[in-house]
Amino acid sequence: MDSGKAQRHLACAQGVVPALTGCLGALDALHGEQQRPAVQAAGMWQRARSVTPDLPAVTDRHLTH
Structure with a gap:
C-alpha cells in the first residue's frame, strides 16, 4: 500500500470513529431513557x-x- 492511500484511509478513519462514537452515545442515551x-x-x-x-x-x- 502506498503512503498516499494509507493517509487517505487514516483520514477516513479519523472522521468515522468520532461519528460512530457519537451515534453510540445517542443510542445509549435513548436506551437509558426507556428504562x-x-x-x-x-x-x-x-x-x-x-x-x-x-x-x-x-x-x-x-x-x-
Whole structure:
C-alpha cells in the first residue's frame, strides 16, 4: 500500500470513529431513557447478587417505590 492511500484511509478513519462514537452515545442515551429507575435498580441488584451471592435478597416491593 502506498503512503498516499494509507493517509487517505487514516483520514477516513479519523472522521468515522468520532461519528460512530457519537451515534453510540445517542443510542445509549435513548436506551437509558426507556428504562424505569426501579427496573434499573432491580437489575443492578440482581447483577451484584450474581457476582457476590452473600448479598441479601431484596423483594420487588422495595424497589418499586
